[in-house]
Amino acid sequence: MKKVTNRHSISRTLLLAVVLLFSIFNSAYAQEGEEDSSQTEVPADAEEDSEGGSDVQGDVAAGKDLFNSNCAACHKLYKRSTGPALHGVTDKYDKQWLYNWIHNSQAMVQAGDPDAVAIFEEFNKVPMPPYPQFSEEDIDNILAYVEQPKPEPKAPASAEAGGVDKASQGGGGVSTEVILGVLSFVLLLLVVILFLVNKTLTRFAKASGVEVHKREKEKRTPIWKAFVQNQFLVIVVSIVFLLGAAYFAYGYLMQVGVDQGYEPVQPIHYSHRIHAGDNGIDCKYCHSSARVSKHSGIPSLNVCMNCHKSISEVAPETATEEYSKEFYDAEIAKLYDAVGWDVETQSYTGEEKPVKWVRIHNLPDFAYFNHSQHVSVAGIACQNCHGPVEEMEVMRQYAPLTMGWCIECHRETNVKMEGNKYYEKIHEQLSKKYGVEQLTAAQMGALECGKCHY
Numbered sequence: 001m002k003k004v005t006n007r008h009s010i011s012r013t014l015l016l017a018v019v020l021l022f023s024i025f026n027s028a029y030a031q032e033g034e035e036d037s038s039q040t041e042v043p044a045d046a047e048e049d050s051e052g053g054s055d056v057q058g059d060v061a062a063g064k065d066l067f068n069s070n071c072a073a074c075h076k077l078y079k080r081s082t083g084p085a086l087h088g089v090t091d092k093y094d095k096q097w098l099y100n101w102i103h104n105s106q107a108m109v110q111a112g113d114p115d116a117v118a119i120f121e122e123f124n125k126v127p128m129p130p131y132p133q134f135s136e137e138d139i140d141n142i143l144a145y146v147e148q149p150k151p152e153p154k155a156p157a158s159a160e161a162g163g164v165d166k167a168s169q170g171g172g173g174v175s176t177e178v179i180l181g182v183l184s185f186v187l188l189l190l191v192v193i194l195f196l197v198n199k200t201l202t203r204f205a206k207a208s209g210v211e212v213h214k215r216e217k218e219k220r221t222p223i224w225k226a227f228v229q230n231q232f233l234v235i236v237v238s239i240v241f242l243l244g245a246a247y248f249a250y251g252y253l254m255q256v257g258v259d260q261g262y263e264p265v266q267p268i269h270y271s272h273r274i275h276a277g278d279n280g281i282d283c284k285y286c287h288s289s290a291r292v293s294k295h296s297g298i299p300s301l302n303v304c305m306n307c308h309k310s311i312s313e314v315a316p317e318t319a320t321e322e323y324s325k326e327f328y329d330a331e332i333a334k335l336y337d338a339v340g341w342d343v344e345t346q347s348y349t350g351e352e353k354p355v356k357w358v359r360i361h362n363l364p365d366f367a368y369f370n371h372s373q374h375v376s377v378a379g380i381a382c383q384n385c386h387g388p389v390e391e392m393e394v395m396r397q398y399a400p401l402t403m404g405w406c407i408e409c410h411r412e413t414n415v416k417m418e419g420n421k422y423y424e425k426i427h428e429q430l431s432k433k434y435g436v437e438q439l440t441a442a443q444m445g446a447l448e449c450g451k452c453h454y
């Protein structure tokens with residue numbers, strides 16, 4: 001009689017464990033799925049029930065591209081940057097107002113539209129550039145992207161990647177943390193099951209009168225002696241140890257030469273936050289060659305003087321807790337010193353002391369990278385590769401600049417074909433070959449070694 005109940009309890013425990021395991025696997029995968037779908041583009045009609053702007057219809061993917069290459073320099077979705085946060089903007093204004101604004105905001109300000117004047121004043125009269133080239137459909141697409149529901153905050157590891165899309169994030173799939181979590185849970189379950197089985201078996205044995213054989217303490221050799229005597233175990237442990245060491249050594253070596261986060265002190269404390277952020281100066285005003293050449297270049301001090309002839313000190317509001325107004329003013333004085341500008345007489349003295357900016361981004365000579373190909377041809381915003389520069393008080397290297405980083409983006413980024421005569425024919429042939437509408441840079445040959453090494 002007793003045996004029967006016992007067997008039941010074992011099988012019940014096992015069954016319970018299996019059911020538990022399955023449900024955990026399921027929920028882990030379901031969560032992953034949810035995360036994925038919140039990341040991928042939501043089709044236009046799924047937009048209907050999003051929190052902001054219920055009547056926004058448009059192609060979210062196309063909108064995202066347009067936003068990243070035209071608006072991301074000044075706008076964030078959920079946070080104020082040079083311009084206001086754009087999420088929720090369709091609740092604030094009607095469609096026609098937004099079309100007019102984006103086509104030419106300054107015209108509206110000048111015409112005295114009260115909303116336009118209010119927002120212009122609020123943002124210290126930083127003018128937003130006009131976009132007359134956008135059709136209403138283009139703008140609808142951007143708005144559809146902007147009004148996507150806010151994604152749930154993700155694991156801290158990828159939080160920093162924030163505004164930057166795919167480029168700097170790891171590949172998709174089930175995250176390692178979930179796998180590790182599930183595995184450790186399974187292990188724990190196994191231990192519990194073994195323990196229970198052992199306990200029931202002992203009870204069995206007792207019930208049927210079998211003496212459980214107790215090992216005699218005296219005869220046992222100490223564990224370390226047993227270990228040393230067991231050659232097989234020694235070899236296995238050494239191999240595991242060596243593999244572990246090799247793994248960490250490899251990881252360490254791969255870090256050599258990767259200068260992500262490199263943030264040197266510059267001869268003049270030049271703040272991108274103040275210039276490109278607060279004052280909304282376009283990156284290309286200073287890094288003008290990014291559009292047309294291999295290098296972006298650092299502006300010559302003459303460019304600085306276009307403004308700084310008349311700006312010799314910062315406004316009191318510019319000072320932060322970390323940097324005082326006196327500090328900033330002294331930095332501008334350094335600029336005057338370098339170009340030989342005499343503030344008293346408002347003239348050049350002719351004594352120049354060139355500023356030696358410390359170079360931050362630097363690929364090895366054997367790798368070829370071209371800014372105009374990415375900025376002008378592909379239409380990628382600077383921030384995709386250099387991060388939120390407009391928030392950086394001190395410039396730092398944001399991306400790892402490793403080969404893997406280049407390759408990953410080439411696999412994921414579609415080439416911009418529209419309006420590019422040169423690509424039309426290639427696109428026709430290749431999209432037939434791969435059977436897809438959009439071609440990634442990789443399919444266009446951007447993974448060939450010779451494109452980056454020669």
Ligand code: HEC
Nearest residue numbers: 070071074082083084089119120123125126127128129131
């Ligand atoms: C050079 C920086 C800059 C760029 C690029 C830019 N904007 Fe703006 N935007 C601003 C500023 C600054 C304001 C605040 C009003 C002002 O000062 O003119 C603004 C305001 C707006 C507003 C009004 C928001 C509100 O809450 O009142 C909308 C909508 C907008 N921008 C959309 C866009 C779109 C869409 C793009 C891309 C096609 C874009 N902007 C590109 C700087 C920019």
Ligand code: HEC
Nearest residue numbers: 275276281282283286357358359360361382386389390395
């Ligand atoms: C008013 C001029 C000015 C503007 C506008 C400006 N920069 Fe710069 N930038 C500089 C100067 C000067 C340096 C060198 C000093 C430093 O590194 O802080 C620099 C350095 C950089 C570097 C690092 C160069 C290196 O050594 O590797 C990057 C990347 C960069 N800028 C990107 C941007 C982006 C992106 C924007 C637009 C959001 C921008 N800059 C706007 C003047 C400017």
Ligand code: HEC
Nearest residue numbers: 269270271274279281299303304307314315318328331332
């Ligand atoms: C388009 C105009 C413009 C250009 C070009 C420009 N600046 Fe400025 N600069 C400003 C403004 C505006 C401020 C902030 C004034 C304020 O906050 O009241 C400023 C502030 C500064 C400051 C004090 C704050 C800080 O960033 O530490 C320094 C130093 C400075 N600029 C250096 C430079 C240098 C070096 C260059 C050339 C690479 C340059 N500026 C180019 C407009 C400009």
Ligand code: HEC
Nearest residue numbers: 283287290295296297361362363369374375380381382385
């Ligand atoms: C596709 C990624 C990518 C984009 C987009 C991009 N950069 Fe760069 N940038 C790089 C890489 C990689 C380097 C290092 C190049 C080297 O060492 O040859 C670099 C270097 C720089 C430098 C240092 C000087 C130089 O030319 O080597 C500046 C300044 C700079 N970028 C500014 C910009 C600005 C401004 C934009 C937007 C107009 C921009 N970058 C867009 C990847 C990018």
Ligand code: HEC
Nearest residue numbers: 167368369377378384406409413415441444445446451452
């Ligand atoms: C943010 C995404 C992104 C990153 C990061 C990036 N690229 Fe690209 N790259 C592109 C795109 C998109 C194209 C296709 C441009 C086109 O021709 O329309 C491209 C094209 C190229 C080409 C021309 C390929 C051809 O078929 O002619 C070269 C060379 C190149 N990239 C080198 C690099 C190197 C080197 C790096 C890393 C230092 C890098 N790229 C990082 C997006 C990226």
Ligand code: HEC
Nearest residue numbers: 257363364367401402403406407446447448449451452453
């Ligand atoms: C999209 C551009 C790109 C393509 C395509 C590319 N590489 Fe690279 N490669 C780079 C960059 C950038 C570096 C420098 C990375 C660094 O310093 O970490 C690099 C570094 C290397 C290195 C030096 C090892 C190291 O980690 O520093 C070797 C070897 C190499 N590449 C071989 C290849 C081969 C073989 C291919 C073809 C299968 C290839 N690369 C294709 C961009 C590229």
